[in-house]
Amino acid sequence: MTRVAILISGGGSNMLRLVQDMQAGGYAKPVLVASNDPQAAGLARAAALGVAVAAVDHRGFGRDRAAFEAELLRPLLAANPDVLCLAGFMRVLTPDSVRRFAGRMLNIHPSLLPKYPGLHTHQRALDAGDTAAGCTVHQVTAELDAGPVLGQAVVPVLPDDTADTLSARVLVQEHRLYPLVLRRFVAGQREPVFLDCNQ
Numbered sequence: 001m002t003r004v005a006i007l008i009s010g011g012g013s014n015m016l017r018l019v020q021d022m023q024a025g026g027y028a029k030p031v032l033v034a035s036n037d038p039q040a041a042g043l044a045r046a047a048a049l050g051v052a053v054a055a056v057d058h059r060g061f062g063r064d065r066a067a068f069e070a071e072l073l074r075p076l077l078a079a080n081p082d083v084l085c086l087a088g089f090m091r092v093l094t095p096d097s098v099r100r101f102a103g104r105m106l107n108i109h110p111s112l113l114p115k116y117p118g119l120h121t122h123q124r125a126l127d128a129g130d131t132a133a134g135c136t137v138h139q140v141t142a143e144l145d146a147g148p149v150l151g152q153a154v155v156p157v158l159p160d161d162t163a164d165t166l167s168a169r170v171l172v173q174e175h176r177l178y179p180l181v182l183r184r185f186v187a188g189q190r191e192p193v194f195l196d197c198n199q
């Protein structure tokens with residue numbers, strides 16, 4: 001069975017949806033949830049679902065990303081994943097680590113890429129006066145948030161939206177999109193799927 005590891009930095013709501021979908025659907029096995037923050041709330045949530053967890057605090061490594069990733073890779077490689085999912089993992093991986101998982105690393109990003117790679121996506125969509133926003137699941141390549149798109153979900157931007165209300169509306173769709181894309185990816189499907197969520 002396809003082995004899936006997940007990297008998180010925070011609450012891990014997307015990670016939870018992925019784990020629950022794999023456990024319910026039986027199409028893949030969640031073998032590890034790892035974080036750069038030992039306090040990440042998602043770690044306890046993953047453990048409660050019976051998934052192995054690991055944490056490597058990036059703050060112990062200063063600016064030495066390669067040294068941090070060498071430590072992070074230890075439990076990750078020991079778990080021997082076929083697919084690596086980034087789910088709210090807020091560290092940019094070095095090209096070396098990206099290469100190691102080339103073609104089998106996925107990320108979810110809270111914008112309709114190629115719009116708004118990087119941070120503060122919802123505020124940037126509001127500042128631009130966009131009438132639609134959303135999220136993207138894509139393959140990870142060495143260039144930030146620029147790999148091939150595997151799926152997108154679109155939501156309307158409402159007139160009184162703030163970054164928080166828009167973020168909450170997008171997150172609901174992230175939770176639908178990521179498990180759907182992972183299922184398709186595990187089944188070998190690479191053409192993008194688009195969800196229109198006119199709510």
Ligand code: GAR
Nearest residue numbers: 010011012013014015088108109110
């Ligand atoms: C999600 O909105 C995800 O798209 C975003 O962080 C949040 C994590 O929430 N990811 C990025 O911004 C990556 N650049 P979660 O921990 O509840 O899944």
